[in-house]
Amino acid sequence: MKANSHPVEIEVNIGAGSVAEAVAAATRAESHGAAQIGVWDSPAGVPDCWTTLGVLSQWVSTVPVGVAVTNPVTRHPVVTARAVASLSEVAQGGVFLGMGTGDSGVYNLAQRAATLRDLREYVTCVRDLLRDGRARWHGADLLLKRESGVRVPVYLAAHGLRSLELAAQTADGIFIGLGYSEDVVREVLSVVRRGAAQANRDPDAIDLVWNAGAISINSDPDRAVTDAGWLVASLSHHFARFGMSSKLVPTEFQEGVRKLGELYDLSQHGHQSTARRQEYIEAAMDLGVWDYLSDRFLIAGSETDVRARIETLRSRGVRKFEIGLSVGGPDGVASVLDLVRRINDSDGS
Secondary structure, three states, X not given: OOOOOOOOEEEEEEOXXXXXXXXXXXXXXXXXXXXXXXXXXXXXXXXXXHHHHHHHOOOOOOOOXXXXXXXXXXXXXXXXXXXXXXXXXHOOOOEEEEXXXXXXXXXXXXXXXXXXXXXXXXXXXXXXXXXXXXXXXXXXXXXXXXXXXXXXXXXXXXXXXHHHHHHHHHOOEEEEOOOOOHHHHHHHHHHHHHHHHHOOOOHHHOEEEXXXXXXXXXXXXXXXXXXXXXXHHHHHHHHHHHOOOOOOOOXXXXXXXXXXXXXXXXXXXXXXXXXXXXXXXXXXXXOOOHHHHHHHHOOEEOHHHHHHHHHHHHHHOOOEEEEOOOOOHHHXXXXXXXXXXXXXXXXXX
């Protein structure tokens, strides 16, 4: 491998319409080189995450599987601890546990996202249950009988600097939803280092996974951008939800990003119609934020374009991406994984 180079990795996050679809997507992703495979916890829109993971554990044998991500609102910590401990007994390739404050899995149940304080307490509680079989939660003692000493890597989803700092203090890995323009990457890595130092942790030991939503490859570069462009609305939604103060959005773009995020239909998260996807792109252009958000979030174009973009991002320290099925389905994911394999193979030549 070339000096100072690191392999590019892809985590595939599956929001399938059925367990059978999830199995098909996961096994194909594994065969094409996915680093790990997650499933959504969004009960109103996709099959139950733990049921799906139980089935996947019998089909995926070489890479970790896990939930990406669950939340403190709809899942009691004992329920989550028991589920992930049970999964760890049968998953041949390992298990990971993703957590966040809650998005479609919460709002589509007529609930509100947890606070960061709630999330911190939830992570601590679940870890204590897995390690010791007991924990404190909201002033009460909790027990997890016949389970202790279970070690499962915990990932936190971070779409702002405050959640990013919390993740750097507490998590084994971070799903980073802040984008990867040059200035953003610089600030994200700085916050990770600071948060890790506050907790006397090694920042280099934290697995950083950058949420791309999708990587879109097409021989027609304009088509590739059109296919993936609607994702800027989905990612803007996370910014609009709690305000822009910790999202690294320049003042001149804040109002446009907020309005675009508010347009996003969370009830159809990941499954927007073709017409609605085009509406999001047109709205981003009309609001004057398309170029800004494209630079910050999109990886799309011809194979040559995407390869160059990935290499540029890797030079900034971005080398592991989270993608889903929303652009191109399993075929699109396989194409991305195949390109990444070629990039990594060329490093070793």
